[in-house]
Amino acid sequence: MVKKISSIAQRSLALHKKLRGKIEVSAKTNVRTRDDLALVYTPGVGAVSMAIAKDPKLADQLTWKRNSVAIVSDGSAVLGLGNIGPLGALPVMEGKSVIFKQFSKIDAVPIVLATQDTEAIIATVKAISPTFGAIQLEDISAPRCFEIERRLADELDMPVMHDDQHGTAIVALAGLLNALKIVRKKSTAIRVVCSGAGAAGVAIAKLLHAVGVSTIILCDTKGAIFAGRSDLNPSKQELASFTNPKHERGSLEQVIAGADVFIGISKPGVLTPAMIKTMAKNPIIFALANPTPEIMPDEAIAAGAAVVATGRSDFPNQVNNALCYPGLFRGMLDTGIKKVDDAIKIRAAKAIAGFIKTPTPTRIIPTIFDRGLHQAVAKSVKR
Amino acid sequence: MVKKISSIAQRSLALHKKLRGKIEVSAKTNVRTRDDLALVYTPGVGAVSMAIAKDPKLADQLTWKRNSVAIVSDGSAVLGLGNIGPLGALPVMEGKSVIFKQFSKIDAVPIVLATQDTEAIIATVKAISPTFGAIQLEDISAPRCFEIERRLADELDMPVMHDDQHGTAIVALAGLLNALKIVRKKSTAIRVVCSGAGAAGVAIAKLLHAVGVSTIILCDTKGAIFAGRSDLNPSKQELASFTNPKHERGSLEQVIAGADVFIGISKPGVLTPAMIKTMAKNPIIFALANPTPEIMPDEAIAAGAAVVATGRSDFPNQVNNALCYPGLFRGMLDTGIKKVDDAIKIRAAKAIAGFIKTPTPTRIIPTIFDRGLHQAVAKSVKR
Numbered sequence: 001m002v003k004k005i006s007s008i009a010q011r012s013l014a015l016h017k018k019l020r021g022k023i024e025v026s027a028k029t030n031v032r033t034r035d036d037l038a039l040v041y042t043p044g045v046g047a048v049s050m051a052i053a054k055d056p057k058l059a060d061q062l063t064w065k066r067n068s069v070a071i072v073s074d075g076s077a078v079l080g081l082g083n084i085g086p087l088g089a090l091p092v093m094e095g096k097s098v099i100f101k102q103f104s105k106i107d108a109v110p111i112v113l114a115t116q117d118t119e120a121i122i123a124t125v126k127a128i129s130p131t132f133g134a135i136q137l138e139d140i141s142a143p144r145c146f147e148i149e150r151r152l153a154d155e156l157d158m159p160v161m162h163d164d165q166h167g168t169a170i171v172a173l174a175g176l177l178n179a180l181k182i183v184r185k186k187s188t189a190i191r192v193v194c195s196g197a198g199a200a201g202v203a204i205a206k207l208l209h210a211v212g213v214s215t216i217i218l219c220d221t222k223g224a225i226f227a228g229r230s231d232l233n234p235s236k237q238e239l240a241s242f243t244n245p246k247h248e249r250g251s252l253e254q255v256i257a258g259a260d261v262f263i264g265i266s267k268p269g270v271l272t273p274a275m276i277k278t279m280a281k282n283p284i285i286f287a288l289a290n291p292t293p294e295i296m297p298d299e300a301i302a303a304g305a306a307v308v309a310t311g312r313s314d315f316p317n318q319v320n321n322a323l324c325y326p327g328l329f330r331g332m333l334d335t336g337i338k339k340v341d342d343a344i345k346i347r348a349a350k351a352i353a354g355f356i357k358t359p360t361p362t363r364i365i366p367t368i369f370d371r372g373l374h375q376a377v378a379k380s381v382k383r
Numbered sequence: 384m385v386k387k388i389s390s391i392a393q394r395s396l397a398l399h400k401k402l403r404g405k406i407e408v409s410a411k412t413n414v415r416t417r418d419d420l421a422l423v424y425t426p427g428v429g430a431v432s433m434a435i436a437k438d439p440k441l442a443d444q445l446t447w448k449r450n451s452v453a454i455v456s457d458g459s460a461v462l463g464l465g466n467i468g469p470l471g472a473l474p475v476m477e478g479k480s481v482i483f484k485q486f487s488k489i490d491a492v493p494i495v496l497a498t499q500d501t502e503a504i505i506a507t508v509k510a511i512s513p514t515f516g517a518i519q520l521e522d523i524s525a526p527r528c529f530e531i532e533r534r535l536a537d538e539l540d541m542p543v544m545h546d547d548q549h550g551t552a553i554v555a556l557a558g559l560l561n562a563l564k565i566v567r568k569k570s571t572a573i574r575v576v577c578s579g580a581g582a583a584g585v586a587i588a589k590l591l592h593a594v595g596v597s598t599i600i601l602c603d604t605k606g607a608i609f610a611g612r613s614d615l616n617p618s619k620q621e622l623a624s625f626t627n628p629k630h631e632r633g634s635l636e637q638v639i640a641g642a643d644v645f646i647g648i649s650k651p652g653v654l655t656p657a658m659i660k661t662m663a664k665n666p667i668i669f670a671l672a673n674p675t676p677e678i679m680p681d682e683a684i685a686a687g688a689a690v691v692a693t694g695r696s697d698f699p700n701q702v703n704n705a706l707c708y709p710g711l712f713r714g715m716l717d718t719g720i721k722k723v724d725d726a727i728k729i730r731a732a733k734a735i736a737g738f739i740k741t742p743t744p745t746r747i748i749p750t751i752f753d754r755g756l757h758q759a760v761a762k763s764v765k766r
Contacts, residue, residue: 012427013434013445019411021447022423025490026409027481028402034696037751040405041478041705043674043696044395046462051396053464053471062396063473064404064493079429081436086513088436090446095424098410107408109492112513124510127503130469130495291426313417313426322424368420 022094023101023110060133060336068107069329070132071096072125074116077141077164077199080290086112089139096138096163096325103374104326106333108136118144122151129156133333136325137162142198143235153339159332161340165203167321170328170345171365172200172263172286172309173207174352175319178359179307183282185260191215191280193259195252195294196266197225197236204263207349209242210342216243217259219252260284264294271295273303282306288319307361316362323352323368327377335382344381351380405477406484406493443516443719451490452712453515454479455508457499460524460547460582463673469495472522479521479546479708486757487709489716491519501527505534512539516716519708520545525581526618536722542715544723548586550704553711553728554748555646555669555692556590557735558702561742562690566665568643574598574663576642578635578677579649580608580619587646590732592625593725599626600642602635643667647677654678656686665689671702690744699745706735706751710760718765727764734763 016022031037038044052058060066075089093110100108111128113121121144125135135158137149149162161167180187192213194201197220205216218225218239225232226247227240248255252270256262257278263286264271271294276283285300287293290311297308297315309317328348332340355366355373366373399405414420421427435441443449458472476493483491494511496504504527508518518541520532532545544550563570575596577584580603588599601608601622608615609630610623631638635653639645640661646669647654654677659666668683670676673694680691680698692700711731715723738749738756749756 008421008427009430012422013430015412015422015427016431016445020444021450021490022411023447023490024409024411025451025480025484025492026407027484028405028407029398029481031481031485032752034750034752037705038391038696039395039398040481041475042462044391044398045474045478046464046674047392047396048399048474049461049464049467049471052474053467056468056470059470059473061403062399063470063477064406065470065473067404068408078432079425081429081432084432084436085439087439087442087446087448088432090442090448090514091428091431091435092424094446095428097408098412098414098423099420101408101410102414107404107406109408110514111511113510114513115510120506120510123503124507127496127498127507128494128511130497131473131493291429313421367417369415369417 016091022091023097064107065131066133066333067105068109068132069100069134069136070111070125070128071108071136071138072111072113073138074113074121074140076116076139076144078139083141086114093138096136099322099368100326100329103322103368104330104378106326106329116144118147121148125152126155129158132158134159134329135161136329139164142202143233145199146202146235157338159329159338159340161328162199163321163325164199166340166345167324168200168265168288168319169203169207170324170349171319171321171352172204172288173211173346173349174323175286175309175317175365176261176284177349177353178356178364179284179309181359182361182364183284183306188212188214190260191258192217192261192263193252193256194218195262195264195270196220197239198265200265200288202235202239204265205239205243207342207345211346215245217248217255218243219255223251224248224255262286264288266294268292268294271300273299276300276303276305285309286319307364309364317365318367319365320368323366323373324348324377327374328381330374331378331381334378337381343383347380347383348377351376399474405474406480447490448514449516449716450488451492451515452483452517452519453494453508453511454491454519454521455494455496456521457496457504457523459499459522459527461522466524469497476521479519482705482751483709483712486705486751487713487761489709489712499527501530504531508535509538512541515541517542517712518544519712522547525585526616528582529585529618540721542712542721542723544711545582546704546708547582549723549728550707551583551648551671551702552586552590553707553732554702554704554735555587555671556594556729556732557706558669558692558700558748559644559667560732560736561739561747562667562692564742565744565747566667566689571595571597573643574641575600575644575646576635576639577601578645578647578653579603580622581648583648583671585618585622587648588622588626590725590728594729598628600631600638601626602638606634607631607638645669647671649677651675651677654683656682659683659686659688668692669702690747692748700748701750702748703751706749706756707731707760710757711764713757714761714764717761720764726766730763730766731760734759
């Protein structure tokens with residue numbers, strides 16, 4: 001496995017060296033004559049500018065705004081690599097831009113930031129926002145990501161979504177809905193235990209709560225989060241208010257007993273075969289830590305897991321944000337809906353889940369290449 | 384003329400409606416297979432990110448940074464249209480992006496701002512700067528543009544240039560050098576009178592001073608600017624320190640007497656045939672107000688002008704920033720030079736001027752379409 005990853009790393013470095021940038025800004029029209037220039041630029045463009053100045057909504061029809069997304073990152077939580085800064089984040093954001101274009105024809109511009117200050121990030125994104133139709137926040141560490149997303153969603157009249165939270169949550173929910181069909185359990189009558197209360201963990205808990213999952217318990221490194229635990233930051237206090245209804249205390253090992261579902265967005269090794277054996281019948285295991293899952297799929301299956309998903313493309317059932325965001329932003333831009341609410345997230349998850357007609361343990365989630373997937377997600381935005 | 388402009392306006396509006404954005408973000412590589420995805424995005428991109436995190440200079444080789452420019456405007460002084468705001472500015476910035484790509488293969492991203500506050504603009508541009516290789520400031524009104532450009536050039540380790548100032552100044556100087564050849568005068572022994580002390584006027588005065596023009600007098604709406612005039616803002620005080628050496632006072636009409644060169648970056652009608660008749664022999668008239676010049680070329684010639692330039696594409700000798708910026712930024716990005724100093728500006732002006740082997744009164748300035756022009760400007764950056 002190490003060898004394989006190292007070979008991918010070498011080939012990826014070589015590809016990046018060759019391309020010197022995976023994306024480019026292209027002209028959709030040529031300027032070959034003085035007349036072309038007069039239409040694309042001055043004096044002709046003056047009429048376009050004046051028309052928009054009089055009626056700003058015309059920018060949606062006369063500029064790239066309605067098809068463009070800023071992919072904003074401060075480089076503080078890049079992939080599983082940690083706080084590697086804006087330049088280290090740039091190739092990842094370029095990769096997202098490639099995916100946006102290829103799968104939903106969106107013009108996505110990486111914007112990597114020289115600041116990791118919450119207020120400075122909010123001010124910067126607000127300042128550049130007229131250029132774009134929507135904002136995707138990316139690889140910004142918790143808990144700053146919560147405040148940044150909430151404030152921008154409130155203060156800007158355009159879709160703002162932190163992909164590490166909601167992209168992951170939507171795709172995880174999609175997978176869970178199909179996994180539950182396989183084991184014939186209802187989402188409203190399951191016990192879900194999550195390991196990890198960072199950006200993705202919080203968003204998953206909120207979305208599971210929104211679809212009516214009755215018992216959700218999150219564990220951080222200190223064990224179960226419950227209302228009244230003395231060391232909770234504001235984001236975990238909020239979590240405690242709607243999860244863990246019986247105020248259960250204890251370690252992951254203790255609270256996982258009897259659980260129907262485990263969702264890990266934490267780190268390798270936190271889930272053991274022995275813990276799986278204490279879970280309810282036909283347990284569902286989502287071990288999403290990247291690149292090394294909380295437990296390897298073969299071990300989980302040997303311990304009795306009915307369905308296993310990971311974050312990796314080399315195992316079945318990859319929980320991959322890229323199944324969601326190209327279509328979701330396409331739908332938001334096309335409909336002109338400005339807020340990404342729970343109803344939209346749930347519809348997107350159902351669109352992804354519904355793309356698989358007959359779920360099996362090795363196919364609960366489509367792949368990014370499934371024809372029609374991104375269009376289905378885009379369509380789901382408009383109810 | 385009104386009819387012609389109106390027809391261009393209609394056709395330009397129609398083109399913009401059809402295109403819905405003159406530029407797009409394109410992928411330089413396809414993602415068709417799981418392997419493609421592993422190289423362009425995770426897991427392969429992780430190695431690229433880590434390599435850059437360890438050595439940030441590698442971003443120049445492994446991302447689009449070294450070929451990308453942000454075109455930043457707050458929409459406060461768009462073309463001749465005034466303060467029409469960021470959305471009104473967007474089609475102009477898209478037009479500049481088209482020109483950047485077509486003439487020098489640069490990836491230029493419009494960034495239009497929701498703020499016109501000097502400090503907020505500086506903070507925003509600094510925050511997004513890691514994404515780009517250079518910053519072009521555009522259509523930001525005086526005097527804020529001076530402070531914004533100076534601070535960003537000082538505080539960022541990358542080229543920063545306000546095009547309305549220096550693009551105009553460089554191309555005007557190029558034209559002037561060729562016009563002086565026609566009338567056989569030396570740049571060091573001429574009297575130049577400028578009408579307009581905004582962004583372009585200030586930059587022209589500075590660049591003429593840098594090439595050794597002995598007498599430069601700028602007029603604003605209150606007449607000649609001289610050291611000690613009681614109503615000067617800081618930018619005009621600085622101008623007064625190196626222009627108008629004899630502290631001449633009076634209106635444009637008074638100080639233009641005996642001048643060899645008139646440069647207008649002001650408004651229609653400020654220059655009359657009678658004034659031209661008071662100038663030195665073979666006067667050179669640059670009437671650059673847009674879209675209506677300070678005097679129409681036929682009137683200027685009838686009054687004795689030896690050479691006339693305007694800002695318009697439908698008359699000979701168009702002083703057009705687009706002759707300069709594609710090549711200049713190409714040269715800055717390719718050489719890795721971080722500061723646009725006077726020496727670079729003068730070399731760029733000479734490269735543009737030198738592109739015309741035998742200047743004539745109707746051809747002192749090349750056009751944007753002249754083959755090899757932009758490469759020559761790019762080459763001039765590297766001395």
